[in-house]
Amino acid sequence: MSRLLTYAQALNEAVSLTMEVDPAVFIIGEGVDDPKGIFGSTSGLKEKFGDRASDMPLSENGMTGVIIGAALAGMRPVMTHQRIDFTLLALDQIVNHAAKRCYTSGGRQGVPITIRCIIGRGWGQGSQHSQSLHSFFAHIPGLKVVMPTTPYDAKGLLIASIEDNNPVVFIEHRWLYNINGQVPEGLYRVPIGEAKMVREGSDLTIAAVSYMTLEALRAADMLAEAGVSVEVVDVRTLRPLDDKPIINSARKTGRLLVADTGWKAAGFSAEIVARVVEELHGLLKCAPRRIALPDCPTPTTPALANNYYPRSVDLVAAVCDMLGMKPDRPFAQATTAVPLDLPDKLFTGPF
Amino acid sequence: MTSMPIDTTQARALYTKLVLIREVEELIAHAYAEQQMRCPTHLCVGQEAVPAAVGTALRPDDYIFGTYRGHGIYLAKGGSLRAMLAELYGKAAGVTRGKSGSMQLIAPEVGFLCASALVGGTIPIAVGGGLAAKMRGEDRVSVAVFGDAATEEGVFHEAMNFASLKKLPVVFVCENNFFAVYTHISARQCADNIYQRAAAYDMHGVRVDGNDIVAVYEAMREAVAVARNGGGPTLIEARTYRWREHCGPNWDNDLGYRSAEEAKNWMQQEPVKRFERFVTEARLLSADELRTIRERIVEEAAEALTFAKNSPFPDACELLTGVYAP
Numbered sequence: 001m002s003r004l005l006t007y008a009q010a011l012n013e014a015v016s017l018t019m020e021v022d023p024a025v026f027i028i029g030e031g032v033d034d035p036k037g038i039f040g041s042t043s044g045l046k047e048k049f050g051d052r053a054s055d056m057p058l059s060e061n062g063m064t065g066v067i068i069g070a071a072l073a074g075m076r077p078v079m080t081h082q083r084i085d086f087t088l089l090a091l092d093q094i095v096n097h098a099a100k101r102c103y104t105s106g107g108r109q110g111v112p113i114t115i116r117c118i119i120g121r122g123w124g125q126g127s128q129h130s131q132s133l134h135s136f137f138a139h140i141p142g143l144k145v146v147m148p149t150t151p152y153d154a155k156g157l158l159i160a161s162i163e164d165n166n167p168v169v170f171i172e173h174r175w176l177y178n179i180n181g182q183v184p185e186g187l188y189r190v191p192i193g194e195a196k197m198v199r200e201g202s203d204l205t206i207a208a209v210s211y212m213t214l215e216a217l218r219a220a221d222m223l224a225e226a227g228v229s230v231e232v233v234d235v236r237t238l239r240p241l242d243d244k245p246i247i248n249s250a251r252k253t254g255r256l257l258v259a260d261t262g263w264k265a266a267g268f269s270a271e272i273v274a275r276v277v278e279e280l281h282g283l284l285k286c287a288p289r290r291i292a293l294p295d296c297p298t299p300t301t302p303a304l305a306n307n308y309y310p311r312s313v314d315l316v317a318a319v320c321d322m323l324g325m326k327p328d329r330p331f332a333q334a335t336t337a338v339p340l341d342l343p344d345k346l347f348t349g350p351f
Numbered sequence: 352m353t354s355m356p357i358d359t360t361q362a363r364a365l366y367t368k369l370v371l372i373r374e375v376e377e378l379i380a381h382a383y384a385e386q387q388m389r390c391p392t393h394l395c396v397g398q399e400a401v402p403a404a405v406g407t408a409l410r411p412d413d414y415i416f417g418t419y420r421g422h423g424i425y426l427a428k429g430g431s432l433r434a435m436l437a438e439l440y441g442k443a444a445g446v447t448r449g450k451s452g453s454m455q456l457i458a459p460e461v462g463f464l465c466a467s468a469l470v471g472g473t474i475p476i477a478v479g480g481g482l483a484a485k486m487r488g489e490d491r492v493s494v495a496v497f498g499d500a501a502t503e504e505g506v507f508h509e510a511m512n513f514a515s516l517k518k519l520p521v522v523f524v525c526e527n528n529f530f531a532v533y534t535h536i537s538a539r540q541c542a543d544n545i546y547q548r549a550a551a552y553d554m555h556g557v558r559v560d561g562n563d564i565v566a567v568y569e570a571m572r573e574a575v576a577v578a579r580n581g582g583g584p585t586l587i588e589a590r591t592y593r594w595r596e597h598c599g600p601n602w603d604n605d606l607g608y609r610s611a612e613e614a615k616n617w618m619q620q621e622p623v624k625r626f627e628r629f630v631t632e633a634r635l636l637s638a639d640e641l642r643t644i645r646e647r648i649v650e651e652a653a654e655a656l657t658f659a660k661n662s663p664f665p666d667a668c669e670l671l672t673g674v675y676a677p
Contacts, residue, residue: 022589026486033395052486056513057509057511057512057513057516059505059506059513060503061475061491061506061509062474062475062478062505062506062508062509062510062512062513063475063509063513065472065473065474065475065476065478065479065506065509065510065515066475066476066478066479066482067479068476068479069416069473069475069476069478069479069480069481069482069493070479070482070483070486071479072459072465072476072479072480073414073464073479073483073484073493074483074487075479075483075486081472082535083661090374092472092506093472093475093476093506095607096467096469096471096472097467097472097473101465101487102673102674102675103450103673103674104447104450104451104455104674105447105450105451105455105457105459105465105673106445106446106448106451106673107448107673108447108457108459108677109457109675110463110676111676114675121603127450133629141674142674142675144531144622144675165675166676166677167419247653256631286391302384318668324437337456347506
């Protein structure tokens with residue numbers, strides 16, 4: 001049976017179901033059992049599972065070490081951070097320890113931990129509460145990096161991540177928390193390491209990461225009205241990266257645009273472009289393009305943030321340019337319904 | 352008649368581990384000059400009493416987590432000597448098939464779950480071992496072994512706070528050898544009081560002479576008993592001294608970072624001879640027994656070294672294997 005769930009409810013259900021079937025699974029993080037329950041994604045777990053759903057001291061590095069040790073001793077921990085920025089305090093344990101353990105044990109040990117972390121955005125989150133750091137983690141051999149877009153993928157990928165015998169950095173975007181989608185009941189897995197074509201098209205490929213998949217789909221809708229057929233691939237897993245669907249799509253359409261939630265410079269969008277060009281150089285009809293964040297930290301005031309976050313109209317403009325089209329009407333009107341610093345019409349601040 | 356802190360069985364176990372570590376480290380120091388052990392190697396010559404006592408005080412199913420100066424802990428917990436030496440030579444028969452060398456030894460089959468080249472890195476990881484044991488209702492103990500400089504890292508404090516908060520079955524063992532490479536502790540820490548930091552985290556802290564294996568063993572046994580019975584963690588500061596250079600087989604007192612006088616004083620407190628004196632005077636073991644134990648170990652170590660040297664290297668195709676667990 002499938003129901004309409006929010007992204008947050010889907011995440012909650014994934015953790016709850018894995019904890020029901022496997023006593024080795026536990027969840028720990030700042031605010032896991034507080035009244036807000038990580039934006040609802042951990043609400044009710046304490047009532048159901050007692051100490052297996054617990055808060056923790058504000059010791060991100062030390063507590064990451066603790067879950068690594070628990071994992072080496074047979075547990076299957078999930079840690080959750082309300083902002084991905086906090087994982088920077090834990091980089092020693094994540095990168096020097098968790099990511100290396102399997103290889104440096106000669107394949108004898110695995111570290112089955114899942115580190116959930118949320119990319120903040122909007123309502124003035126600013127430079128230390130809204131970074132999009134997935135490119136950084138995707139650089140590290142030994143980590144898996146997952147960024148689901150839909151509630152269906154959020155649940156299926158989180159279950160797969162918890163069941164995986166490796167450290168998974170599971171990155172959620174705050175603006176996806178309230179979106180709805182059909183989510184089956186019970187346990188199911190979406191395999192880690194599989195990109196997904198979410199819209200078929202013939203003129204141009206947009207490879208999108210996380211929330212930018214929604215902006216890409218909006219752009220595709222607008223472009224369809226102008227007679228342009230856009231294919232959209234949701235990357236879903238950044239490491240290991242499943243580049244085949246992206247390369248195959250770009251081979252078919254001859255054009256590639258990458259939409260990323262992170263910075264452009266040395267960012268994940270460059271990795272996708274490089275992989276496609278390495279395979280398809282000479283077959284592409286135009287140079288690949290990237291829509292990503294400009295080269296500065298996130299500003300707080302909406303006056304500046306308006307020019308910081310790319311949206312569907314920016315994708316539309318890039319597509320038109322790549323196709324040598326001049327849009328015959330202003331697409332920009334389509335996105336004025338919600339201010340740029342709010343995720344949806346239902347939202348009121350603070351975050 | 353005063354009561355004897357250890358019996359003959361314990362004396363034999365302690366002496367066997369103590370001499371095993373000494374003989375193996377000296378053998379490595381000797382063989383290292385051949386330039387065939389091509390990995391950074393940190394010897395614990397002079398500090399053997401701490402790992403030997405810690406290993407003897409634990410059950411095979413207890414967990415232990417160590418540092419890059421980890422041969423002592425590895426051997427004391429019961430790790431395979433052949434596999435350790437093969438690892439130093441980068442051979443396929445090594446502990447990790449040559450993937451990590453001397454600094455990150457493991458022996459999961461006897462509870463040695465990991466070591467780290469990052470100072471302090473395994474302290475919170477050891478606490479995680481204690482958390483797992485407690486969550487499963489087991490009576491296992493988890494031990495973190497680390498050096499004095501590790502107490503300058505944030506994770507030391509984070510780990511102690513959490514272990515005490517949750518009353519986890521953990522023993523923190525600090526091998527205080529006074530130096531971070533060439534830098535003396537007095538240049539790094541505001542006070543010489545590592546064991547007293549336990550009080551800030553509402554747990555018991557104790558300082559022992561780390562070259563007195565009986566003292567370390569007694570402190571360790573008590574801390575393990577408390578942890579096993581739900582009494583929470585203890586911090587043990589064992590004061591000892593590294594004889595050879597920070598990394599490698601050589602002597603380096605000529606560099607001038609510590610005085611020959613200081614080194615000489617510590618070497619007079621040498622743990623092996625000290626324990627030999629103790630057990631023979633207490634009539635726990637005879638000089639003959641000590642000799643027999645040592646000879647057997649020397650033979651075993653020589654055999655393991657030959658095995659390691661003659662073992663094949665891993666196949667080149669193993670470069671990309673084991674990045675991820677299946």
